Structures are given as C-alpha cells and as structure tokens.
Amino acid sequence: MSSHAAQRPRPRHGDGTPAAPVRLVEVARAAGVSSMTVSRALRHPERVAPATLQSVRRAIARLGYLPDGGAAALATRRSRVVAAIVPTLMNSVYASTVHGLAAALRAAGYELMLGDSGYDREVEAALVRSFIGRRVDALVLTGVEHAGTTRLLIAQHRVPVVEIWDATRSPIDMLVGFSNVAAGREAGRWLAAHGRRRWAFVGTAPEREDRSGKRLKGLREAARAAGLPAPETAFVVDGMSAAAGREAVAALLARVPAVDALFCANDALAVAALRAAHEAGVEVPGRLAVMGFGDFDVAAVTRPALTTIAIPGEAIGEAAAEAVLDRLDGRDSVGPVRRDLGFSIVRRESA
Amino acid sequence: MSSHAAQRPRPRHGDGTPAAPVRLVEVARAAGVSSMTVSRALRHPERVAPATLQSVRRAIARLGYLPDGGAAALATRRSRVVAAIVPTLMNSVYASTVHGLAAALRAAGYELMLGDSGYDREVEAALVRSFIGRRVDALVLTGVEHAGTTRLLIAQHRVPVVEIWDATRSPIDMLVGFSNVAAGREAGRWLAAHGRRRWAFVGTAPEREDRSGKRLKGLREAARAAGLPAPETAFVVDGMSAAAGREAVAALLARVPAVDALFCANDALAVAALRAAHEAGVEVPGRLAVMGFGDFDVAAVTRPALTTIAIPGEAIGEAAAEAVLDRLDGRDSVGPVRRDLGFSIVRRESA
DNA sequence: TTGTAAGCGTTATCAC
DNA sequence: GTGATAACGCTTACAA
Numbered sequence: 001m002s003s004h005a006a007q008r009p010r011p012r013h014g015d016g017t018p019a020a021p022v023r024l025v026e027v028a029r030a031a032g033v034s035s036m037t038v039s040r041a042l043r044h045p046e047r048v049a050p051a052t053l054q055s056v057r058r059a060i061a062r063l064g065y066l067p068d069g070g071a072a073a074l075a076t077r078r079s080r081v082v083a084a085i086v087p088t089l090m091n092s093v094y095a096s097t098v099h100g101l102a103a104a105l106r107a108a109g110y111e112l113m114l115g116d117s118g119y120d121r122e123v124e125a126a127l128v129r130s131f132i133g134r135r136v137d138a139l140v141l142t143g144v145e146h147a148g149t150t151r152l153l154i155a156q157h158r159v160p161v162v163e164i165w166d167a168t169r170s171p172i173d174m175l176v177g178f179s180n181v182a183a184g185r186e187a188g189r190w191l192a193a194h195g196r197r198r199w200a201f202v203g204t205a206p207e208r209e210d211r212s213g214k215r216l217k218g219l220r221e222a223a224r225a226a227g228l229p230a231p232e233t234a235f236v237v238d239g240m241s242a243a244a245g246r247e248a249v250a251a252l253l254a255r256v257p258a259v260d261a262l263f264c265a266n267d268a269l270a271v272a273a274l275r276a277a278h279e280a281g282v283e284v285p286g287r288l289a290v291m292g293f294g295d296f297d298v299a300a301v302t303r304p305a306l307t308t309i310a311i312p313g314e315a316i317g318e319a320a321a322e323a324v325l326d327r328l329d330g331r332d333s334v335g336p337v338r339r340d341l342g343f344s345i346v347r348r349e350s351a
Numbered sequence: 352m353s354s355h356a357a358q359r360p361r362p363r364h365g366d367g368t369p370a371a372p373v374r375l376v377e378v379a380r381a382a383g384v385s386s387m388t389v390s391r392a393l394r395h396p397e398r399v400a401p402a403t404l405q406s407v408r409r410a411i412a413r414l415g416y417l418p419d420g421g422a423a424a425l426a427t428r429r430s431r432v433v434a435a436i437v438p439t440l441m442n443s444v445y446a447s448t449v450h451g452l453a454a455a456l457r458a459a460g461y462e463l464m465l466g467d468s469g470y471d472r473e474v475e476a477a478l479v480r481s482f483i484g485r486r487v488d489a490l491v492l493t494g495v496e497h498a499g500t501t502r503l504l505i506a507q508h509r510v511p512v513v514e515i516w517d518a519t520r521s522p523i524d525m526l527v528g529f530s531n532v533a534a535g536r537e538a539g540r541w542l543a544a545h546g547r548r549r550w551a552f553v554g555t556a557p558e559r560e561d562r563s564g565k566r567l568k569g570l571r572e573a574a575r576a577a578g579l580p581a582p583e584t585a586f587v588v589d590g591m592s593a594a595a596g597r598e599a600v601a602a603l604l605a606r607v608p609a610v611d612a613l614f615c616a617n618d619a620l621a622v623a624a625l626r627a628a629h630e631a632g633v634e635v636p637g638r639l640a641v642m643g644f645g646d647f648d649v650a651a652v653t654r655p656a657l658t659t660i661a662i663p664g665e666a667i668g669e670a671a672a673e674a675v676l677d678r679l680d681g682r683d684s685v686g687p688v689r690r691d692l693g694f695s696i697v698r699r700e701s702a
Numbered sequence: 703t704t705g706t707a708a709g710c711g712t713t714a715t716c717a718c
Numbered sequence: 719g720t721g722a723t724a725a726c727g728c729t730t731a732c733a734a
Contacts, residue, residue: 021508035713035721064504067711071483073726074422075711092441098465103467106478130457202447268648271652298622301596386729399703400704425712426726
C-alpha cells in the first residue's frame with residue numbers, strides 16, 4: 001500500500017456532494033463476478049454463460065448502471081462520435097442534411113457533434129481542431145474549399161472525412177453531393193429554353209460563398225453557350241436575409257429594367273424577389289421569371305409558386321453517414337466514395 | 352516487469368497502419384520535461400517557468416500535438432460537452448436556438464452534441480440515456496413535458512438540465528423560455544381588439560405537440576374572456592408541411608365560412624393559409640385575419656406580409672448556455688434559474 | 703517550479 | 719466461461 005494512496009472518497013447520495021455514477025465494478029460486485037464479465041455481458045453477451053448473463057443484467061437494472069462512453073472510448077480508441085460542420089444553423093438549408101446524418105448515425109450507435117462555421121474557413125478550421133481534439137471518429141464537412149490548416153490537421157490525424165453539398169475531382173477523402181456548377185448551368189438552360197434572354201443572379205458574392213459562386217459560374221457558362229449576354233448580378237451581404245434580398249432586387253429592377261429572369265441563390269431570396277417584383281409592378285412570370293434554389297417549404301405556397309431547384313438534403317446526410325460507417329466498420333467498398341446525388345428542377349409557376 | 356507486458360506497439364507512419372496520435376509524453380520527451388509540466392503548460396501556463404513554457408510550446412507546435420479531450424474528461428470527470436435535444440431539425444424553428452447555444456458554449460470551450468426527438472417523448476428519453484452515457488456535463492431539453500424515464504435518468508445521474516421554449520412552475524432544474532399559453536392568449540386579445548369574433552386555430556393536435564397545444568389553450572381562454580365562441584380547429588398531422596396546411600385551411604374555410612381570423616401554430620402554416628385563402632377568394636386581412644407564430648424569415652415578404660409572434664430563439668439558446676456555464680463553473684446565482692424571455696407580436700399586414 | 707505516483711472507468715490480452 | 723493484469727492518455731495530490 002502506497003504512502004499516499006490518493007483514493008478519493010466516492011461521494012455518495014446525501015452527503016451534499018453530487019453522487020458518483022455507478023461503475024462497472026459496482027455492478028460486478030453486486031452480481032458476484034469480475035468487471036470483465038460485466039463488460040462482456042454488455043458487449044459480447046454470447047460469450048457469457050446464460051445464468052451469469054442474467055444475474056449481471058439484473059444487477060445492471062437494479063443499480064441503473066449506464067456505461068461510461070468516454071472511458072470505453074479511451075480503451076478502444078473509438079469514440080463513436082462523428083462531427084459535422086455546416087455553414088449555418090440559422091436557417092433550414094442544411095437542416096434536413098443534419099437530420100439525415102444524425103438519424104443514420106444514431107441508428108448505428110454513433111452520436112453527432114455539431115458546429116456551424118458561418119461560411120468562414122478559419123472558423124471551420126478552428127472547429128476541426130476542436131473536434132479532432134475530442135477524438136471524433138470522422139468528420140463531415142460542407143463544401144470542398146477549406147483552409148490549409150484544415151487539410152493539415154486532417155492529414156496529420158488521419159481522420160476519415162466526408163465532404164458534402166458540392167463536387168470536385170480531388171476530394172480530401174470521401175465525397176457525397178452534387179455539382180453546383182451543373183445546377184447553375186441547368187438553371188440557365190431552363191431559362192434559355194423558356195425564351196429568357198436577359199438574366200440576373202441574386203445571391204452572395206462568389207468570394208464569400210463558394211458554392212453559390214459556382215452556381216453563378218454555371219449560369220454564366222449557360223449564357224455563353226446560348227449566345228446571350230453575361231448575367232447581371234445583384235449581390236447581397238447576408239445571403240439569407242429576406243429584407244436584403246428585397247432591396248437588392250428592387251435596385252436591380254430599377255437599374256436594368258430589361259432583365260427578364262432572376263436566378264436566386266436560395267428560396268428565401270427568391271421569395272423576397274417575388275415581393276420586390278410585385279412592389280415594382282413587374283409581373284411574374286409574365287415579364288420576369290424567378291427561379292429559386294433549395295426547394296424550401298414555402299416554395300410551394302408563394303404566389304406565384306416558386307420554380308426552384310431541389311437538393312436531396314436528407315439523402316446527402318444519410319449517404320454521408322453510410323460512407324462514414326462503412327469506413328469505420330472496415331466495410332470499405334472497392335473504390336473511393338464519390339457520390340453525386342444530383343438535383344432536380346421543380347417546375348411551379350414563377351419560371 | 353510483468354510476464355505479459357501487453358504494451359501494444361504504437362503504429363507509426365509508413366507501416367501501413369494508421370499513425371497513433373502524438374501524446375503528452377511524447378511532447379514531454381521532446382521538450383525534456385515530465386508530462387505534468389506539459390499538462391501544466393497547457394492548462395496553467397503561469398505556473399510554469401517562462402523558459403520551460405517556451406520549449407514545451409515549441410515541442411507542441413513541432414509535433415502537432417492536440418490533447419485528447421476524452422482522456423482529460425476521464426481524469427477530471429468533466430467532458431466539456433453539453434447535449435441539446437430539439438423536437439426537429441427539419442425546419443428552422445429551433446435553428447437559431449441551436450446556433451445561439453452552440454456559439455455561446457463554444458466560446459467557453461464546450462462542444463455541443465445534438466439530437467432531434469421528432470416530438471416523441473420516448474425518443475427523447477432514449478437520447479437522454481445515450482447522452483448521459485457519454486457523460487455530457489449538462490442537458491438542454493426543449494419543452495417541459497417529458498417521459499418518466501427521462502426524469503428518472505436525470506435524477507439518478509444528477510445532470511444539470513435547462514428546459515427551454517416553454518414555462519412551468521415546476522421545472523426539472525433550470526428553465527429559459529416563455530409562456531406558450533400567454534402567447535396564445537395575447538394572440539387572442541389582439542384578434543379581439545381588432546374586431547375579430549370567429550377564430551380558428553391551425554396546427555398540430557394538442558396531444559401530439561404540447562407547446563402548440565398550450566397556445567391553443569391560451570387562445571381559448573382569450574375567447575372565453577372576450578365572450579366569443581370557442582375557436583374552431585383545423586388540425587394537421589405534419590405541423591410543418593405547407594401542403595398539409597393549405598389543404599386544412601381550404602377545408603376549414605369551406606366548412607365554416609364565417610371564420611374571420613386564423614391563428615396558426617407557425618409561420619409555415621400561416622403562409623400556407625395565405626395561399627389557401629387567396630385560392631378560395633377570401634381577402635386577407637379584409638375578410639380574414641391571419642396570424643402566424645415564429646416570425647420566420649419569409650414572414651416579412653409574403654403578400655400580405657405576415658403578422659406574427661416573434662420568439663427570441665437565439666437569445667433563448669444563449670441564455671440556456673449561460674445558465675449551464677454558470678452552474679458548471681460554480682457561478683450559480685442566488686436563486687434557481689427561471690427566465691421568461693417573453694415574445695412579441697410583430698404587426699405587419701395580415702392581421 | 704518540477705516530478706512521482708496513483709487513479710479516472712473501461713477493454714484487450716492472456717492465463718486458467 | 720471467467721478472471722487478473724495492464725493499458726488507454728490525461729490530471730490530481732503530494733513530495734521534493
């Protein structure tokens with residue numbers, strides 16, 4: 001026995017200090033077995049004699065024992081936690097992706113740690129550092145453009161990564177998304193096919209938000225391919241503020257009255273555009289086509305109902321979870337995971 | 352030395368197995384000090400000699416060392432992780448609360464673990480069990496109605512809890528929200544004051560969603576107090592589906608044409624109601640007042656713009672984080688935390 | 703100011 | 719089928 005057996009007294013009920021949670025050993029004592037047997041009963045019940053198993057289970061129930069996941073993580077070097085970083089939680093764009101991810105992970109016994117970067121790469125890098133510090137088993141990142149630090153941290157710590165909501169030929173690791181450039185291009189083709197010749201893009205400036213910037217790029221390509229003038233742009237600072245969108249569109253309509261089609265970076269902006277057009281006495285879709293992005297819930301009930309591009313957000317989350325789980329369980333498929341889940345134009349009334 | 356010194360070889364770069372992350376001891380060796388000195392340099396730099404500190408920091412930077420938060424959690428019995436459960440992530444209602452919570456926690460060095468219950472108490476209970484198993488330092492729960500298991504688990508494990516988005520006289524522990532009954536009551540008063548005499552409530556059935564049920568309760572109280580008939584009800588199964596809301600309102604308008612005011616459980620439903628009214632040739636607000644709840648982003652740009660009730664969602668998240676942090680840092684204020692952050696009616700055009 | 707020893711609650715390993 | 723022992727990577731308590 002050491003001279004300073006530091007053995008802290010385990011605080012118990014009623015002595016004023018918080019009760020220490022029940023541990024494995026306590027269950028073991030109660031069941032008259034060793035802690036390893038309890039551990040086995042929990043993790044590999046088939047390797048434990050039925051009678052033993054039963055008495056262990058009874059003890060667990062009686063004591064209300066809940067295993068300490070952190071301790072297990074330390075011993076196994078697997079935390080069973082996955083972290084995801086989305087640009088924002090302030091609106092519903094990424095909500096269904098987070099939901100799909102969380103649900104699929106939880107079904108497999110994993111938890112989700114969540115962070116929002118505010119579309120800022122340095123914030124994302126800080127989050128990645130923090131999450132790796134927590135020893136998450138994998139990382140889900142939105143987009144394919146990241147800070148150098150982010151890439152470095154990931155490489156150093158060899159964390160499995162899934163990038164989502166975009167496409168690239170050189171992902172960090174796994175990829176589940178769709179091509180934003182292609183989405184912009186298809187929007188343009190649609191407008192051209194419907195006789196629109198003077199387009200404008202409403203959204204955040206490309207340098208502030210790379211994915212909507214890529215959609216603008218696609219739109220420009222489509223304009224060029226159709227022999228039309230380059231699209232006008234109405235950039236907003238807050239890419240989600242309806243008020244800002246309304247002002248930006250009002251200004252645009254005043255500046256370039258000839259514009260006959262709007263491609264908005266998201267449906268919130270598109271709804272704002274609808275309102276601005278109405279206020280300016282511009283008829284939609286007659287004189288102006290309005291096309292949104294995201295197929296938000298409101299898209300179906302605006303007047304006119306919004307023609308928009310639907311993204312399979314929940315499916316992206318689920319597929320990302322699947323990719324992560326396959327990797328973590330060594331079920332790695334033949335090749336590298338690179339899934340393009342596509343998008344679809346939802347034709348309603350506004351374009 | 353024991354006969355079976357199990358010392359697993361630490362996998363290193365280049366041998367095919369994943370590299371083991373750098374540990375504290377490795378930094379210590381590199382800096383020529385003991386691991387405790389490195390630990391101190393990280394946590395209490397002021398207790399370390401400047402020269403030592405510098406060499407430790409250099410070693411940390413050179414090796415790219417990131418402390419293992421899980422191991423630290425085990426040693427300190429503090430995980431520095433807080434878990435939150437919201438009813439849904441599928442839409443933006445709770446998005447700003449989650450954002451406020453995550454931001455405030457992260458600023459204090461805590462991470463957020465997130466789950467969505469789908470408005471199901473048993474799912475909530477399962478999440479609580481899982482989160483407690485991860486030894487989160489505190490729990491944030493939406494609403495004040497919970498499964499018995501939830502209360503039991505919380506009591507057994509003595510986890511600090513903040514309930515949010517509602518009010519009650521007997522919270523589990525801390526509470527940050529507003530009174531849903533009062534919100535419904537104020538909506539009713541507003542309608543009465545504006546001469547509306549035949550109201551209807553559009554939303555989920557009370558047994559499926561207790562908070563919107565409480566708003567209905569408040570609305571009924573207001574009707575009684577004003578000597579008006581009990582409000583009609585148009586219940587929808589999916590409380591967020593615009594399509595369902597549109598149908599429900601269309602049916603209601605056909606069934607009870609005399610209805611002159613709608614109080615909707617959320618703005619998504621209210622926007623759907625606007626559309627349904629328009630299709631039925633019912634003028635808003637002339638013949639029908641429409642009042643929403645939540646002040647979603649779209650509320651400002653619908654036609655007519657939506658009169659609704661604004662909830663300080665982000666502030667609720669921040670205040671919940673503050674309460675949690677005060678408790679965890681022993682900064683517990685005098686009394687129990689019970690904060691009513693209120694709500695406000697936003698007058699626009701629809702009512 | 704720094705170091706030593708013990709322990710946080712679990713699981714891997716090997717022996718019986 | 720079960721148990722003893724030694725980690726997992728860190729911090730607390732204490733000694734130097």
